[in-house]
Amino acid sequence: MKSVVLFIALALACVVQCSKILVVFPMAAPSHYILGNALARGLAEAGHDVTMVSPFEEKNPPKKGKYRDVVLTGLLEEMRSNRNTNLPKFFELDKMNPFFSIVMINVMGDQISKSTMKHPNFQKLLKSNEQFDVVIIEQFLDDALKVLAYHYKAPLILLSTIGANAWVNNLVGNPAPLSYVPDVFLSYSSNMTFKQRLVNWLFTVAAELNRHLFYFPAQNKILKEHYPDAPDLSEINYNVSLVLLNSHESVNQAVPHVPNMIDIGGYHVNAPKELPxxxxxxxxxxxxxxxxxxxxxxxxxxxxxxxxxxxxxxxxxxxxxxxxxxxxxxxxxxxxxxxxxxxxxxxxxxxxxxxxxxxxxxxxxxxxxxxxxxxxxxxxxxxxxxxxxxxxxxxxxxxxxxxxxxxxxxxxxxxxxxxxxxxxxxxxxxxxxxxxxxDRPVKPLDLAIYWTEFVIRHRGAPHLKVAGADLPLYKYLLLDVISFVILISISSVIVVCFVIKKICSKVCFRKNTKKLKKN
CATH class of the missing domain: 3.40.50.2000 (Glycogen Phosphorylase B;)
Incomplete structure (x- = not known):
């Protein structure tokens, strides 16, 4: 009897604590993989069943939980080859006009999403009957991959490796005033001059136009090639339960965060080990x-x-x-x-x-x-x-x-x-x-694990989502209200001017009439 009770208790504990988690970091850069791997290892060591999709393989998998790699073999070599032929050399980039980076984003995004989606190891995972309780994707030029949340009918968590920025703020309705929040591609601090604020505004407008006119349609096309029945990216893009930010006020500028944005900067840093x-x-x-x-x-x-x-x-x-x-x-x-x-x-x-x-x-x-x-x-x-x-x-x-x-x-x-x-x-x-x-109340990796489990426990935690994420741009910026106020103001001025003109005309008419009578 005791063994039966123990078995039931263990089974219940596993249901509550052991979740199947998919972590996708397709960017073929070691620095990006380090961040994805740190989170995947932490979740596995917390007792979860973790599948990591990336161009790299973990040589020393965690001892606790379950951890496996789905390696995007050849992607690192492919991306290096394309970078060497299509993009400027690294040591030439420091003098490159930041507006050129907008074009580079389109090229890199197309390459990352296409190469990942068509990779045989990734396709094998998708065609299996495996299910996941939550999908974690790096938010970095791979927006078509958000369709995985639709495919697995699971909550979507994004991990932004560069903290809060224009690529994630719009997805969760997070305010980022251009007066003191510069774009990540600009070498500005929060204390911007007039010229810098002007460039920041122009760059943001150009980047947003590019995203909505070119980048997102291209990503949506990739998505539809593999999932023709899925909702458009314009819908999937905003179905984000949580954003984990690789940032902290000690490193990054203090900026606003909506409730489903969590700072975990420094979570990849380990205790120092003995040097060779x-x-x-x-x-x-x-x-x-x-x-x-x-x-x-x-x-x-x-x-x-x-x-x-x-x-x-x-x-x-x-x-x-x-x-x-x-x-x-x-x-x-x-x-x-x-x-x-x-x-x-x-x-x-x-x-x-x-x-x-x-x-x-x-x-x-x-x-x-x-x-x-x-x-x-x-x-x-x-x-x-x-x-x-x-x-x-x-x-x-x-x-x-x-x-x-x-x-x-x-x-x-x-x-x-x-x-x-x-x-x-x-x-x-x-x-x-x-x-x-x-000086933090909780270790950042523990915080990331807690919020991931929170999203799983509360089925996507929709209560954290602010209404601004679902509003069209004209409503979010109150453009309709502003237009109405301007229209009413102009109409009022026209009416007042018309009334004044009429009054003046009557006064002038009466004066002229009196003069005529006297004469």
């Missing part, structure tokens, strides 16, 4: 400290121009600190004695070392989050996307400086290094930001 012996000895013996230099997982530093490389090496060779440079080749011509190169470093563990003094970075959000987590100032060489904005925020918050590859010289780099390494204010500001990130 050679690296540990190198950093432990650095009496003047260590400078860590990495341009992330997508940029190949060997592709920079020879002049740029010589300028960086010349500046690094002048400082007293040791340098760790993530370099993608076996040799680095002209390398100074204080520089150690490697194709890979355990970045989070390096930043956690007490001897680290500065992080030279491209300004990606993961790197920015990790450097703030560990309280390390930065010298940013931003290239593309949100990197310029992240760099601008670092300057505004006093824990970093920014230089662009197109303007790098040995003198400018040396001057920036001297300021950051010798002025303690930068490190103090970085540590102040770190305290803000750590």
């Amino acid at each position: 012996k050679d690296l540990k000895d190198f950093m432990d013996s650095a009496k003047e400290g260590v400078v860590y230099f990495s341009l992330g997982s997508n940029i190949q530093p060997s592709q920079m121009t020879e002049d740029t490389r010589k300028a960086i090496l010349g500046a690094l060779g002048k400082i007293k600190q040791k340098v760790l440079w993530k370099w993608d080749e076996d040799t680095l011509p002209g390398k100074p004695d204080n520089v150690k190169i490697s194709k890979w470093f355990p970045q989070q563990d390096v930043l956690a070392h007490p001897n680290i003094r500065l992080f030279i970075t491209h300004g990606g959000l993961l790197s920015t989050t990790e450097t703030i987590y560990h309280g390390v100032p930065i010298l940013a060489f931003p290239v593309f996307g949100d990197q310029k904005m992240n760099a601008a925020r670092a300057e505004m918050n006093g824990f970093g400086l920014t230089l662009y590859f197109s303007e790098l010289t040995e003198e400018r780099i040396t001057d920036a290094l001297n300021k950051l390494l010798n002025n303690p204010q930068y490190r103090e500001n970085a540590r102040r930001r770190s305290k803000l990130m750590h």
Whole structure:
């Protein structure tokens, strides 16, 4: 009898706690996968059955729960090939007009959604009889994939890897005043000049027109090719239960959030681990400290121009600190004695070392989050996307400086290094930001797990959705009301003018009549 009761209890516990979760991160970039994988692993370790769709494979799956990969094999190579042939080189992007990024978005979105939908491993999953309790999709140029929520009849959760932005705000009716919320592709802080606010407005209008006239129709076409009976993307797009945001006020600008938007920035950061012996000895013996230099997982530093490389090496060779440079080749011509190169470093563990003094970075959000987590100032060489904005925020918050590859010289780099390494204010500001990130009532990964389970428990949690998400644009912006008020005002002015004219005409007529009688 006891064994029967125990079995029933375990079965009930599994029904309540063990959900089947589909996590889809099709972007073929390691930085995006790191974020998707961190959430998928966390959900699996919380006892759930997790299926992860991405171009990468987890080499060390979590021990708890269930975890499996549906690998989009070949997608990484395909996207790199298309990027090399269709798009500018990375080191040319920092001087690219931000309006060109609108066109790039159409190309990338078409590529990501088509390649994912037609992939045989993905098709095999779709054609199986498997069901899921919730679908989590990265909100990044893959809107056609939102049809998965329709396919599985499950609530839809989005994870925005770059925090709140125009791509998610409109989907959940979140306000984002253009007066102090710049677009992620612009290198502006919240304190914009008149010219910057004008550019921000123009860019937002152009981006919205592109989204609705070109991007969304193209994504809807991809959706309909695979699911002709599904609702249009214009309906599916707004059927979002929850948005998990890879952001936090310590890193990002404080902006409004509707109830179904949850900040979980920093959830991918792990407790520091022991460094490999050679690296540990190198950093432990650095009496003047260590400078860590990495341009992330997508940029190949060997592709920079020879002049740029010589300028960086010349500046690094002048400082007293040791340098760790993530370099993608076996040799680095002209390398100074204080520089150690490697194709890979355990970045989070390096930043956690007490001897680290500065992080030279491209300004990606993961790197920015990790450097703030560990309280390390930065010298940013931003290239593309949100990197310029992240760099601008670092300057505004006093824990970093920014230089662009197109303007790098040995003198400018040396001057920036001297300021950051010798002025303690930068490190103090970085540590102040770190305290803000750590001072939270709940760990961000635990928060993400809680809200995912909340959406499952409450069948999509429709009570969190604000009415603004369902309103057409003219109602949301009160354009009909404003038009009515303008029409009434103009009509009133016309009527008043007409009445005044009539009165004046009568007065003039009476005066003229009196004059005639006198005469």
